[in-house]
Amino acid sequence: KELSPALSNRFTEIWATAVDFASPEAHKLLADRLTSPHLAPAMLDATRWFNARVTFPLSVRDVLWWVSFANDVAAVFEAR
Numbered sequence: 001k002e003l004s005p006a007l008s009n010r011f012t013e014i015w016a017t018a019v020d021f022a023s024p025e026a027h028k029l030l031a032d033r034l035t036s037p038h039l040a041p042a043m044l045d046a047t048r049w050f051n052a053r054v055t056f057p058l059s060v061r062d063v064l065w066w067v068s069f070a071n072d073v074a075a076v077f078e079a080r
Contacts, residue, residue, distance in 0.1 A: 018057075019059075019060050021044050021047045021048050021051065021063070022044070022048060026044055027040050027041065027044060029060075029064075030043055030044060030063070030067055033064065033067045033068075033071075034067055034070060034071065035070075035071045035074050035075070036070070036074060039070065043063070043066065043067070043070075047063055
């Protein structure tokens, strides 16, 4: 989202390229954060599939939230 002219003179804008969820870096990012790292390829496949079909694709923040959710669910089931 672009800043309005009134705000743009108050902030430094940084533009970054979109994340390639097929990259080894994306796999490492997820695998390092998941309590079950073997889920990383499936999550990345699902993310790529979803992003190819929607107007507003998932961001890194969205996928990391999903990783956090998966870790929390895994902890609940391990506690049983």
